[in-house]
Amino acid sequence: MAAPRLPAARRPAARPAGHGIAATALLGLLAATPPAAAQFVSGPYIAGGAGVNLVPDTDLNLDSAAIFGLGRAGYGASGSVGFDPGFGGVLSLGWGFGNGLRAEIEGNFRSNGVDSVSGVAGWAASGxxxxxxxSWGVMGNVLLDLGIFGPVIPYVGIGAGYVVTDWSGVRGVGQDGALGFRVNDSDGRFAYQGIAGLAFPLGFAPGLAVTAEYRFLGTLQPQLQARFDNPTTGAPVARGVVEPDVFNHSLLLGLRYAFGQPPAAAAPAAAAPAPNRTFLVFFDWNRADLTERARQIIGEAAQQARAQRSTRIEVAGHADTSGNPQFNQVLSRRRADTVAAELVRLGVPREEIAVTAFGETQPLVATADNVHEPQNRRVEIVIR
Structure with a gap:
C-alpha cells in the first residue's frame, strides 16, 4: 500500500556538487598567467652591443716598390701579421616594419693588438x-627576424658601408735583427658584413630586449704605407704599400630598445571548466513516476546541460531501506530510467546520459533497516 503523497522536494532543487567547487577553486589557485607574447619591432629603435673581436692572421701583399727594394736586399716580398683577441662594439639606429623586417644605420669600432709579424725575410712567429x-666605420644593415619562438626571436642580416682601417705603431723585427717593419697609416675602404643573432624580449619592459650576436665584417684591402729598415742603423731598405686582408669575427652582447611599443598581448588564459552541478529529484514511497515538481527540476537540469555544453550527465537512482533490498535495487533503476527518459524528451542526447542504480546502498540520510525516509527516495542528476 502506498504511503500518503509527500512533497517532491525536501531539499533545494539544485546545488553545486561539493567536489566540483573544490576542483574549480584548486584550478584557480594553480592557474598561472602565461608569459606575455613577444612581438616584432614596429617603429624606431636603438641598439648597441659590445664584446670580443677576433682577427685571423692577416696576409701582407706588397706593391712593386717594396718588392723591388726587398728584392735588391735579398728578402722575400710577402708576410703576415697575427693579432691578439680584442674589443668590438656597435651602436645602431633602426626602424622595424612590424613584420620582422628591419633596417638600420650602424656605427662600429674594433681594436686588436698585434701579436706577431712573420714571413718577410723568413721571419718566425717569435720575432x-x-x-x-x-677600425671604425658606418654601415647600413637590413635584418630579418625569423619568427617568434617562445621567449626568443632569432634574426639574420647583411650590411654594407665604409670602414677605416688604422695600423698604429705596427712593427716587427726578425729573429736575426736584420730587418725592421713599420706601419703608421690608415685607409678607408668598402666594407660588408653578415649578422646572426638572438633577441630575448624582456616582459617587464615593453620594447626592451637583450641581444646576442655573431658578426663577420670584411673590407676591401686597404693600402697602407710601410717602411722596411735596418733596426740597428735605421737605414731604409725599402718603402712601399702593404695591402693586408681585413676580416673580423665579433661575438657581441647588447641591448635593443624599440620606442613606443605597446605592452605585449598576454596569451589568453584557458577558461576554467564550469563546476559540476547536481540536481535532486525525490519520489514518493514505492513509486517511480514523476510529480510536477520533479518535472520542473529535471527541466532545470536539462537547461543547465545545454548552457554548460555538457558532454556527460550522470543519473543515479536510490531507494530508502523499507522493503526488500533486491526490490529496492530494481525500484531505484526504474526511477533513474524515468528521469533519463524525461531528459531525452527535453532534448538531451541519450548517448550523453549514464544511468546507474544503487538501491538502498547510498542513503542521503543514514537510517536503520526498514525505515521510510523521503530524502533517500531520490535520483541524483550530475552534470559534468
Missing amino acids: VAAGRQD
Whole structure:
C-alpha cells in the first residue's frame, strides 16, 4: 500500500556538487598567467652591443716598390701579421616594419693588438712585434627576424658601408735583427658584413630586449704605407704599400630598445571548466513516476546541460531501506530510467546520459533497516 503523497522536494532543487567547487577553486589557485607574447619591432629603435673581436692572421701583399727594394736586399716580398683577441662594439639606429623586417644605420669600432709579424725575410712567429689595428666605420644593415619562438626571436642580416682601417705603431723585427717593419697609416675602404643573432624580449619592459650576436665584417684591402729598415742603423731598405686582408669575427652582447611599443598581448588564459552541478529529484514511497515538481527540476537540469555544453550527465537512482533490498535495487533503476527518459524528451542526447542504480546502498540520510525516509527516495542528476 502506498504511503500518503509527500512533497517532491525536501531539499533545494539544485546545488553545486561539493567536489566540483573544490576542483574549480584548486584550478584557480594553480592557474598561472602565461608569459606575455613577444612581438616584432614596429617603429624606431636603438641598439648597441659590445664584446670580443677576433682577427685571423692577416696576409701582407706588397706593391712593386717594396718588392723591388726587398728584392735588391735579398728578402722575400710577402708576410703576415697575427693579432691578439680584442674589443668590438656597435651602436645602431633602426626602424622595424612590424613584420620582422628591419633596417638600420650602424656605427662600429674594433681594436686588436698585434701579436706577431712573420714571413718577410723568413721571419718566425717569435720575432719581436708590437702595435694595434683599429677600425671604425658606418654601415647600413637590413635584418630579418625569423619568427617568434617562445621567449626568443632569432634574426639574420647583411650590411654594407665604409670602414677605416688604422695600423698604429705596427712593427716587427726578425729573429736575426736584420730587418725592421713599420706601419703608421690608415685607409678607408668598402666594407660588408653578415649578422646572426638572438633577441630575448624582456616582459617587464615593453620594447626592451637583450641581444646576442655573431658578426663577420670584411673590407676591401686597404693600402697602407710601410717602411722596411735596418733596426740597428735605421737605414731604409725599402718603402712601399702593404695591402693586408681585413676580416673580423665579433661575438657581441647588447641591448635593443624599440620606442613606443605597446605592452605585449598576454596569451589568453584557458577558461576554467564550469563546476559540476547536481540536481535532486525525490519520489514518493514505492513509486517511480514523476510529480510536477520533479518535472520542473529535471527541466532545470536539462537547461543547465545545454548552457554548460555538457558532454556527460550522470543519473543515479536510490531507494530508502523499507522493503526488500533486491526490490529496492530494481525500484531505484526504474526511477533513474524515468528521469533519463524525461531528459531525452527535453532534448538531451541519450548517448550523453549514464544511468546507474544503487538501491538502498547510498542513503542521503543514514537510517536503520526498514525505515521510510523521503530524502533517500531520490535520483541524483550530475552534470559534468
